[in-house]
Amino acid sequence: MATITVGRAIAADPTSTALLLAGPAAFDLWPGVTRLAPGLVEANVPSLAARAARIRVHALPPSRRPTAYVTRFGFRGDALPATDGEVTLSYGARDGLHAATSASLTLTYDAPAAPAERTRVAAAFRAMAAGFLDNLATAAEARADAA
Numbered sequence: 564m565a566t567i568t569v570g571r572a573i574a575a576d577p578t579s580t581a582l583l584l585a586g587p588a589a590f591d592l593w594p595g596v597t598r599l600a601p602g603l604v605e606a607n608v609p610s611l612a613a614r615a616a617r618i619r620v621h622a623l624p625p626s627r628r629p630t631a632y633v634t635r636f637g638f639r640g641d642a643l644p645a646t647d648g649e650v651t652l653s654y655g656a657r658d659g660l661h662a663a664t665s666a667s668l669t670l671t672y673d674a675p676a677a678p679a680e681r682t683r684v685a686a687a688f689r690a691m692a693a694g695f696l697d698n699l700a701t702a703a704e705a706r707a708d709a710a
Contacts, residue, residue, distance in 0.1 A: 564671055564672070564673065564674060565671070565672055565673075565674035565681065565684075565685065566669060566670065566671045566672075567669070567670050567685055567688055567689050567692065568667060568668070568669045568670075569667070569668050569689060569692040569693050569696060570665065570666065570667045570668075570696075571666050571693070571696040571697070571700060572655055572656075572663060572664070572665060572666070572700075573652075573655075573663065573664040573665075573666050573696075573699065573700040573703050573704065574663055574700070574703075574704050574707065575662065575663070575664055575700075575703035575704050575706065575707035576654075576662035576663075576664065576707070577631065577632055577652040577653060577654055577662075577664045578632070579703060579706055579707065580632075580652050580664045580666070580699065580703040581625040581632035581634070581652050582625075583699060583702050583703055583706075584622075584624070584625050584632075584634045584650060584652075584699075585624045585625055586624075587601065589622065589634075590604055590620065590622075592695055592698040592699050592702065593606070593691065593694070593695050593698075594690075594691060594694035594695065594698065595607040595608055595691075599617070602619060602620055602621060603617065603618070603619060603620070604617075604618050604620055604638075605617055605618070606618050606640065606642075606643065608642070608643070608687055608691065610683065610686070610687040610690070611642060611643060611683070611684065611687045612642035612643075614642075616640045616641050616642035616643055617640060617641060618638045618639065618640030618641075618643060619638065619639050619640065620636065620637070620638045621636065621637050621638075622634065622635070622636035622637075623635045623636065625650075625652070630653055630654070631651050631652055631653035631654075632651070632652045632653075633649060633650070633651050633652075634649070634650040634652075635647070635648070635649050636648050636649075636650075643672075644672040644673040644674070644675065644684060645672065645673045646670055646671065646672040646673075646688075647670075647671050647672070648668065648669060648670045648671070649668070649669045650666065650667070650668050650699075651666070651667045651668075651669075652664050652665075652666050653665050653667075664703070666696050666699065666700070668692045668695060668696055670688050670692060672684070672688065
């Protein structure tokens with residue numbers, strides 16, 4: 564097993580940010596992912612596969628913890644290693660009147676045996692995770708600005 568963690572600050576409060584992860588639209592925040600049916604997506608990850616991969620996804624709605632919201636998910640597919648993930652949204656630094664979120668995304672996956680393949684998968688997953696957090700930040704900050 565291998566694990567990567569990517570973090571990002573989001574200029575919106577954790578509660579409204581967590582709401583974006585509560586439904587199927589959360590899949591749309593993943594770069595290169597298209598929803599096909601409930602629990603089934605197609606992922607275009609050129610750095611991992613020559614063709615788009617069909618992936619089964621299971622995701623739990625965000626749960627409230629004493630200091631954060633946590634969303635757990637996992638995916639299995641024909642071109643990606645079996646993966647479990649967790650998004651943690653906690654209160655971050657504030658700039659006076661505005662709340663902020665400290666977002667962290669951790670992916671734990673079946674690591675390939677070959678060192679070069681492990682490096683390639685880790686880089687692809689790190690890029691996907693960063694892209695997801697960027698998209699989540701954009702959506703959450705747009706909602707915060709509209710309020």
